[in-house]
Amino acid sequence: MKVTWRKEHLDVILVPASLFVMFGYHIFLLYRYKRYEHRTVIGHENHCKRVWVERMLKIQAVDRSIAVSVISSNLSAATTLSSICIVLSSLIGAWVGSNSRNIFKSSMIYGDTSESIISLKYVCLLACLIAAFASFFHSARCYVHACFLISMPDVNIPVEIIQKPVIQGSTFWAIGVRALHFAATFLFWVFGPIPMFASSVITAVLLHTLDKTNKPLHQFQPKQSNNLLKKAGQEINAANRVIEPQA
Template sequence: MGWQWKEQHLDLILVPLGFFIMCIYHAFLLYRYLTCRELTAIGYENHNKKAWVEKMLLLDSKDRGFAVAVLNGHLSASTSLSSISLVLCSLIGALLGNSNNFLTSSFILGDTSRSTSTIKYISILSCFLLAFACFVQTTRHFVHGSFLISMPTGDVPVECIQKAVLRGSNFWAVGLRALYFATTLLLWIFGPIPMFVGSVATVMILYFLDINKEPMIVYGNSTNGDHHGGRILKKIEQGFTSVVHEVFEHNGRQ
């Protein structure tokens, strides 16, 4: 007997193809970030965050409450997403342990066997676990950055704080990518065709979101700002001295 086409073969073709498209796009995004990071949204945001850390360190330690509040906002977001990922992992684990497969109805075009369903749930569970781990690391680095940026003495090098903030941002980006992969794999529960269509649509949307057409913002040098502030203070001091001198002269004449 010759080879016969079956609905189960859709999973063997469309699912690896959709997953391959997602992987190829993110490999291209990583290469573009490493070579021309100014053309990516991630590189543009990291550039602004590095400048933000430099500007915040120009303030006194007692005036950096706004910077700590900004980092606490990122901490709240990463904590919420890590909690959501962990809850979804528990839910998928419960579905995986349930012997009753409630998605084997006839409207699913593809393989509905028990082994394929197990592979689906394990793949989704892996993506959510990766997202949870990345968001936990995001929280860790932002907490460390909050400690460093609120140091009273101000002896912490700016590179250390920038490294902590950028690492937290990079783990945040990886965690979001893991959620994107989990979303497309969730569509696989309803069949290989929705999964493939979702992968193509996700790549098209992410391409327009990840590209950066804005030029990099050129921030002023901190040393120039110090010289400018010093000139202003010097002018104020000279004006105050001249006023005091005139007052003393006027009192002496009287």
């Protein structure tokens, strides 16, 4: 029995291949982050944030306005992106319910243009946008909690208590951005399986270039001048304590 090639068969081959490329790369990135955190950009960023929180807790709570401003800027960015994602989801939902999607049944699209596949394309795109919205929403929640903790006066808070929501906010942010990358891949599927496969390969190559680093983790040490001043101040205080009993 001879099998006749049809353009609809291209979706069966290239769509799973595209998903394999995207999921395969992110599984590899997760493995690399768990085993060799210092070789990923995400690991470097988390290291810097941990040190930043540690340094900020060494100053008085009334002087931590710059820390609150930094966290608030991340909070604003997460809130903005979550709003954009939910708006795009609403637009896609309205688009699916209209007849304008018939323009994607054009003969110029080399692939399956059946009604069920078109609906599946929009469902996958919508799912990625909703996942991105949820991730950015939880990122904003973590940053709000970090703002409350880091601005709390007259209390001894362990560093790990504040580091945790800051790192969690950064993690949810990264997940939201990755969900948008998947959404972009599914968006290209609307125009056919070939653009989807090409975009997934290009995205994976670019992300691999941007996510890796060979630079060692920087050890943020206090400035030497500050140490000298602190040491001089301690010596002056010690001398004053010796002189006071004699007086």
